[in-house]
Amino acid sequence: MKYIIAIDLGTTFCKTVLFDIYGEAKYVQQCKYPIYGREEFVEQDPADWWHCVKYCIKKMLIGSGLSRSNIIAIGITGQSPSLVFLNEKLDPITPAILYMDTRYREFVKNLEKELHGFVEEKLVGNILWFKHKEPRIFENIAKVIDAKEFIGFKLTGKVTYDSVVFPRERICFIAEKIGVSRKIFGEPHDYMTPIGYVTKECSKELGIPEGIPVIIGPWDGLCSTLGAGLAKENLAMDVAGTTEIIAVVTRKPVETTHKFIMPIRHILKDYWLLYTSIPLAISLDWVNEMLSIKDKTPPNIEPYDMLELYIKKPSAYRETLYFIPLLKGLYSKPYMKGAIIGIMAEHNIGDIILSLYEGIAFTIRYVLDLIEEKGVYVEELRVGGGGSRNALLNKLKADIIGKNISVLKTPETSALGIAILASIAVGMYGDLEQAISNMVKISHKIAPSRDLYEFYSRKYSKFLKILEFLDDFYKH
Numbered sequence: 361m362k363y364i365i366a367i368d369l370g371t372t373f374c375k376t377v378l379f380d381i382y383g384e385a386k387y388v389q390q391c392k393y394p395i396y397g398r399e400e401f402v403e404q405d406p407a408d409w410w411h412c413v414k415y416c417i418k419k420m421l422i423g424s425g426l427s428r429s430n431i432i433a434i435g436i437t438g439q440s441p442s443l444v445f446l447n448e449k450l451d452p453i454t455p456a457i458l459y460m461d462t463r464y465r466e467f468v469k470n471l472e473k474e475l476h477g478f479v480e481e482k483l484v485g486n487i488l489w490f491k492h493k494e495p496r497i498f499e500n501i502a503k504v505i506d507a508k509e510f511i512g513f514k515l516t517g518k519v520t521y522d523s524v525v526f527p528r529e530r531i532c533f534i535a536e537k538i539g540v541s542r543k544i545f546g547e548p549h550d551y552m553t554p555i556g557y558v559t560k561e562c563s564k565e566l567g568i569p570e571g572i573p574v575i576i577g578p579w580d581g582l583c584s585t586l587g588a589g590l591a592k593e594n595l596a597m598d599v600a601g602t603t604e605i606i607a608v609v610t611r612k613p614v615e616t617t618h619k620f621i622m623p624i625r626h627i628l629k630d631y632w633l634l635y636t637s638i639p640l641a642i643s644l645d646w647v648n649e650m651l652s653i654k655d656k657t658p659p660n661i662e663p664y665d666m667l668e669l670y671i672k673k674p675s676a677y678r679e680t681l682y683f684i685p686l687l688k689g690l691y692s693k694p695y696m697k698g699a700i701i702g703i704m705a706e707h708n709i710g711d712i713i714l715s716l717y718e719g720i721a722f723t724i725r726y727v728l729d730l731i732e733e734k735g736v737y738v739e740e741l742r743v744g745g746g747g748s749r750n751a752l753l754n755k756l757k758a759d760i761i762g763k764n765i766s767v768l769k770t771p772e773t774s775a776l777g778i779a780i781l782a783s784i785a786v787g788m789y790g791d792l793e794q795a796i797s798n799m800v801k802i803s804h805k806i807a808p809s810r811d812l813y814e815f816y817s818r819k820y821s822k823f824l825k826i827l828e829f830l831d832d833f834y835k836h
Contacts, residue, residue, distance in 0.1 A: 361380050361381075361429055361430060362380070362381050362431075362432045362780045362788070363378055363379065363380055363381075363426060363430050363431055363432065364379045364380075364381070364431075364432060364433045364434070364435060364782050364783060365377075365378060365417065365420070365431060365433070365434045365435070365568075366378075366379055366434075366435045366436075366437075366772075366775035366776070366778050366779040366782070367413060367416075367435065367436045367437070367438070367511060367779070368396060368437055368438055368580055368583075368772065368774045368775045368779075369409055369413070369432065369436070369437070369438025369439060369507050369511055369580075369773075370438060370439060370580065370601070370602065370774075371395070371439050371458070371460075371603075372392060372393070372395065372602060373390045373391065373392050373393075373412075374390065374391050374393065374409060374412035374413055374416055374770070375388065375389070375390040375416070375772065375775060376390070376416035376417055376420055376775075377389075377775040377779070378389070378420055378424055378426065378773050379482070379775070379776065379779040380548040381783055381788050381798075381799075382478060382798060382799060383623060383770060383776060383779070383780075383799025383800060383801060384770075385770050385775075385776075385797065386424055386426075387423055387424040387426075388671050388772065389415075389416040389417075389423070390416065391412035391415045391416050391420045391833070392412075393405075393408035393409065393411075393412055394408070394457065394521035394573075395458070397461075400461065400462040400463045400465075401461060401463060402457075402458040402460040402461040402462075403455035403456060403457060403458060403461065404442070404455060404456045404458060405455055405519065406444050406452045406455075406456050406507075406725060407452070408565055409456075409507065409510065409511065410510075410511070410514050413511055413514070413527060414565065414566060414620050417566050417567075417568065418566065418567060418800070421568070422648045423606075424831040428567070428568055428569055429569060431568060431569065431572055432572070432573075432786050432788070433554075433572065433573050433574075433575060433783070433785060433786045434515065434573070434574045434575070434626075434782070434784040435575045435576075435577060435778035435779055435781060435782035436508045436511050436512055436515075436560070436574065436575070436576045436580065436778060436779070437508055437575065437576075437577045437578065437580045437583040437774050437775070437777065437778040438507050438508040438511070438579070438580050438774075439459055439507050439508075439579065439580060440479075440506050440507060440508060440522075440578075440579035440580070441459050441479050441482045441483060441506055441507075441579075442456050442457065442458045442459050442506065442507040443456060443457045443482070443483065443486055443504060443505070443506060443507075444456045444491070444504070444505045444506070444507065444510045444547070445501045445503075445504055446501070446502055446503040446504075446505060446519075447500050447501070447502050447593070448500075448502045450502070450503065450513070450519070450608075451829070453497060453500055453501070454490075454494075454497060456507060456510075457486050459482065460589055461486070463486070463489050464481065464482055464484075464485025464486045464488070464489055465481075465483075465485065466485075467484070467485045467488040467489055467492065468481045468484055468485040468488070471484065471537065474533075474537070478524055480530070480534065483504070483534060484524075484534055484537060484538060485542070485591055485800070487501075487538050488538060491538070491539075494552065495498050496673065498587070498695065501540075501544070502543055503519050503545070503546060504544055504545055505519055505520075505521070505545075505546065505562075506521070506522065506590055508576055508577075508579075509521060509522070509546070509549075509576060512549075512555050512556075512574055512576045514562065515556075515558055515559070515562050515574050516555060516556030516557060516558065516559060516562075516574050517556065517559050518546070518547065518555050518556040519545075519546030519547065520546045520547050520548065520549040520555045520576065521545040521546050521547075521548060521549070521607055522548075522549065522552060522576070522578065523548030523549060523550055524550060524578065525578070526545070526548075528548065530778045531545055531548075541555045543759070544766075545667075549576055551575070551576070551577045551578060551627065551781050552575070552781055552784045552785045553575070553785060554573035554574055554575055554785055554786075555574055555575070555576055556574055556684070557571045557572060557574065558570055558572040558574060560569060564758035573676055573785060573786055575778070575781055575785045577777065577778040577781045577782075578627065581599075581605045581607075581635070581637055581774070582624075582777075583625065583773070583774045583775075583776075583777030583781070584597065584599045584605055584607075584744065584745075584773040584774045584777055585607050585609075585626065585627070585633060585777065586627060586773075586776070586777035586780045586781070586792070586796060586800075587744065587768075587770065587772070587773030587774060587775065587776030587777035587779075587780065587800065588607075588742045588744055588768060588773050588777075588800070589768075589796050589800035590609045590626070590628075590703075590742070591609075591741065591792070591793055591796045591797075592608065593609050593610060593611055593631070594608070594736070594737055594738060594739040594740075595609050595738075595739065595740055595742065596608040596728065596738045596740065596741045596742065596763075597741070597742045597743070597744065597773070598724055598741055598743045598744075598745075598757070599743070599744045599745040599748075599773050599774075600640070600720075600743065600744075600745040600746065600747025600748060600750075600753075601640070601641065601643060601745040601746055601747070602639060602641055603637045603638060603639045603640070603641065604637070604638045604639070604640040604641065604720070604723070604724065604747075605635075605636075605637050605745075606635070606636050606637075606724060606727050606728070607633045607634065607635045608633065608634045608728070608731050608736055608738055609626065609631055609632075609633060610623075610631070610632045610633070610634060610684055610736050611630070611632070612632060612664040613632045613633065614632070614634055614731075614734045614735075614736055616730060616733075616734055617729070618692065618730055619691070619692035620636050620638070620690045620691045620692040620693070621634055621635070621636045621727065621730060622634070622635050622636065625822065627781075627792065628792055628793075634731050634734075634736060636691070636727055637691070638686070638690060638723065638727075639687070639688040640685045640686075640720050640723060641747060642685075642687045643683070643685035643687050643698060643716055643719070643720070644667075644716065644720075644747075646687060647667070647712070647713060647716060648667075651670075651709065667713050667823075668752050670708075670709045670713050671710045671713050671714045671717075671752065672710065673708065673710045675706050675707055675708050675710070675711050676706070676805070677704055677706045677709075677711070678703045678707070678711040678817065679715075680704065680715075681700070681702050681703060681704075681707055681711050681712065682699075682700070682701040682702055682715060682718075682719065682819075682822065682823055682826055683698075683699075683700050683701075683712065683715040683716040683718065683719035684697075684698050684699040684700075684701070684719055684721070684823075684826060684827065684830060685716060685719040685723060686698045686718050686830075688715055693831065693835075694829065695834045695835055696800040696830065696831060696834055697830065697834055699826070699830055700712065701826050717752065717753050717756050718756060718816070718819070719823070720753065720757075721753070721756045721759075721760035721761060721816075722760060722816075722819075722820055722823045723815060724757060724760075725759060725760055725761045726821060726823075726824065726827070727739075728761060738763060739763075739764075740763065740764050740765075740766055741757070741761065741763045741764070741765050741766070742765075742766045742767075742768055742802075743757065743765055743766070743767055743768065744767075744768040744770070744771050744772075744773035745771055745773065746769055746771060747764060748768060748771050749771060754767055754806055755806055758806040758807065758808040758809075758834050759808050759809050759813055759816055760812075760813070760816045760820065761808070761818075762804070762808050762813040763808065764805060764807055764808070765805065765806040765808075766802045766804075766805050766806075767802070767805070767806065768800070768802060768803060769801075769802060769803040770799070770801070776799065776800065776801070778800070780792065780795045780796060780799055780800075783795050783799070789826075803804050807813070
């Protein structure tokens with residue numbers, strides 16, 4: 361059997377998944393690294409990323425018992441744009457600047473009409489920040505590289521950039537605007553051609569064969585659309601990780617009046633996506649921390665299961681409680697805040713947790729409603745990510761949204777997405793449609809309850825009123 365190692369360099373975890381060519385996850389290993397930040401600065405140490413990649417691959421090789429000669433490719437996806445700045449020796453000279461960092465904004469105010477969206481603004485703005493704020497560091501920058509490309513560089517020695525996101529004419533324009541050589545970004549790569557091969561040095565360091573092809577895909581959210589099997593019109597996905605990634609497939613770009621829902625090109629030819637990413641799971645982390653759930657959870661039980669023990673004992677007043685899970689706001693509305701509305705002395709912890717679950721599902725319904733208002737109908741919602749292991753939350757999503765839900769067999773949709781691209785790059789499949797058909801599988805389906813949908817629709821209308829009030833309240 362042939363295998364692909366998929367590396368997903370997330371915001372807080374590196375996850376490696378060993379896939380066979382039929383999309384079966386044979387081994388999963390993860391490693392956590394810290395985020396460093398103050399005010400608008402959000403940074404990580406690239407050495408932490410590389411340490412975790414090495415740790416995960418070594419643990420995977422030992423734990424899986426895999427014959428190393430059966431590895432046919434390594435695929436990389438992850439957070440983006442999270443920039444690393446290298447000197448002439450190709451060593452990082454500053455911490456990596458994460459996609460959440462906002463220091464760049466003042467330097468692109470006058471360039472917004474010339475730059476194409478958030479990714480170009482981040483790249484240009486962060487380099488200009490060093491040029492104006494840290495000129496000595498700027499003078500020593502020889503290469504600028506994204507997080508996933510940094511891991512590709514460590515494996516192959518090749519410095520590359522994503523030529524799908526940055527076509528040659530755009531990378532030349534950006535270099536001219538900043539006043540640097542185009543060569544600072546390295547060589548272009550696409551998603552279905554190896555950028556290079558595992559070096560002899562890296563082979564010794566990781567214990568894998570020299571010469572394995574390395575493929576770099578798009579950012580993790582876009583890879584998730586492949587791992588969720590979004591290969592036809594009117595399919596939608598909800599991938600619940602640190603952020604909730606919601607996407608719907610369309611045949612043409614559809615503009616919405618809400619800036620946090622963006623039309624982007626699908627990797628599949630002739631398709632578009634309506635796409636958004638909202639950090640809803642931070643609310644779950646907050647509740648876990650406030651209740652010290654992790655400290656109370658036995659080793660063989662998931663924290664989600666502990667939360668459900670509380671939910672099984674709701675009060676008679678739970679219907680009056682609303683949890684708005686926007687603890688980090690929305691991309692286009694950073695001023696937004698979360699809230700717990702309608703709390704009474706009679707409420708218990710279970711009521712709060714249940715209202716949070718409802719709030720997450722209400723928010724997903726809100727996004728899908730905004731999309732459907734533009735004439736894009738959602739036939740089926742596929743759920744993945746770590747949150748898809750939560751059976752109660754999956755059922756609530758079906759009942760609140762009123763859609764048939766398909767739970768993906770492989771929750772690690774980003775990793776599966778890059779494995780799909782890697783499988784094509786090494787000739788295991790002829791195209792994306794064939795690879796998706798063979799590698800993406802549904803675990804089970806959940807149908808909504810009509811009675812519960814009607815009940816929650818009444819509660820959802822109040823949720824929308826609260827959302828509207830909070831928007832106005834925090835905006836002014």
